Amino acid sequence: MSDLLERLRDRGWRLTAQRRVVAQVLDGDHVHYTADEIHALAVELLPEISRATVYNTLGELVTLGEVLEVSTDGRAKRYDPNARHAHQHLICESCGTIRDVHPAGDPLGSLPDAERYGFAISGVEVTYRGLCPDCAKARA
Template sequence: MSDLLERLRRRGWRLTAQRRVVAEVLDGDHVHYTADEVHAKATERLPEISRATVYNTLGELVSLGEVLEVSTDGRAKRYDPNAHHDHQHLVCSRCGTIRDVHLDSDPLAALPVPERFGFQVSEVSVTYRGICPNCHSHG
């Protein structure tokens, strides 16, 4: 489970009703919603929340480094609250479902030193692609 709400409280981020609802929607395991999905889920809890407020709140959370923006294959950006735990992604090539995966080894170790071409590598992003069980069962 993501600890987004707790992290925001520790930072002293002012949790208005709207911000709290957006953070609650994002809080959880394997959460990778689009902004429109966040808005739809937020309006279930707080019907008067505007799309602009949701977009602005997501932008603030990304700027704070508390939420990651994830883009895959030109699809809509998705928002990942698992910003403080090293992980990679597993993506369904059909429906776009994303799951967090935690590797047993450092992905940077898989890049041989000669293949780094002198770069000082600061970040590694690995994306696994395939077909999720739901898409696979529906042929």
């Protein structure tokens, strides 16, 4: 489970009812919802929450570094609350399902010095692609 609500409280971020609901929707393992999905789920908890409030809150959370924006091949951006734990993503090429994965080893360490071209590297993003079990079964 992500610790998003706890992190926001620790930061002293003002948790209005709307912000709290967005954070609650984002809390959990392997959460990668689009803004529209977040809005639909938030409305179930707080019917008066507006789409603009959800978008603004997501923008603030991304700016704070508490939520990651995940973009995949022209699909809608998804929001990942697992911003504090190093991980990579496994994406289904058919349905777009995203799972957090934690491969062994250091992906930065696998880049030889000669391939760094003098860059001071600040991070690594690795995306694994394939078919989820449901999509693989449907294609069989």
